[in-house]
Amino acid sequence: MQSLYSNGFEKVYDEMYQSFIDYDDEYKFYSNLINKHKKSNVLEIGCGSGNLAKRFINSTLGYIGLDLSEDMVRLSKLKNPSGTFIQGDITKYALKKPLESTIITGRTSSYLLSNKTIHSALKTIHNNLTVDGILCFDFIDANRFIKSIKGGKKVYHEAYFDNKCYYRESYMKDNNLDNFMFNWDSAYYQKTKSETIKLTEDKSIVRAFTKNEWELFLYLNNFELLEFIDRKSYAFDTYVVVAKKI
Secondary structure (H helix, E strand, O other): OOOOOOOOHHHHHHHHHHHHOOHHHHHHHHHHHHHHOOOOEEEEEOOOOOHHHHHHHOOOOEEEEEEOOHHHHHHHHHHOOOOOEEEOOOOOOOOOOOEEEEEEOOOHHHHOOOHHHHHHHHHHHHHOEEEEEEEEEEEEEHHHHHHHHOOOEEEEEEEEEOOEEEEEEEEEEEOOOHHHEEEEEEEEEEEOOOOEEEEEEEEEEEEOEOHHHHHHHHHHOOEEEEEEEEEEEOOEEEEEEEEEEO
C-alpha cells in the first residue's frame, strides 16, 4: 500500500487535486482573511505540491510553505523555484522568526488524531506567530459528516489533467473509536483509451471535530476564537476557524 504523498505518487496527487480543489478560490478566501486582519506574511502548513503556494508567491504577501512529506516539499520547490519551503512536523517545527499568520489547508487538521497531538500542534503554532498573530484552518464538521457516513458510504471522484483521466473510489465509515474518527479507504486509478490502471491504495484513519471541541482547544492554548466560517468543500462539510494569538 502506497499513499499519494511520496515515492513518485506525489505527482499523481498534484495532477488529481488540481481538479478536486479550486486553488484560485482557495487563494482568494485565505488571502482575504489575511488582509482583513492586516497581516503581511503567512505560513501554510500542509502546503502539499505547492499549488496554493504559487498564488501566494505571486502576491504581495510573504510566504513560507511547510509539509511533513519531503517528496511534497521537493515537488513544491521544483514547481516554485522562487518560493521558500521547509519539511517539518506541525507539532515541532521552528521558524527562523515568527510570522504574522498561519493557515492549515486541505483539512490537514483531520490527521491530528489525539488530543495530545492537537495541544502540541497549537503550542508550536503559537510559538511561531507574532503578537496578535492569526491562525486559520479548516476542519471536517462531525455533526454533519459522521451522520452522513453512518453504516458506510462510497464516494467516486474523477479528475482530469493534461489529457489524463484519473478517478478515486473511496469508502468511508465511522469506526466507533474515540474523537469522531472514521476510516477512509481509497483506491486510485488512471483511465487510458485501452485500459484502466490501478495506481495505488490508501487506508487512513481520519478525525472530524465539533465546533465546541475547537473552541476549547484554542482557549487552552492561548488563542482567542474570532469566528467560524461555514464553507463547502469537495467530499466534506467543513468549517474554517479564525483565531488570534493572545
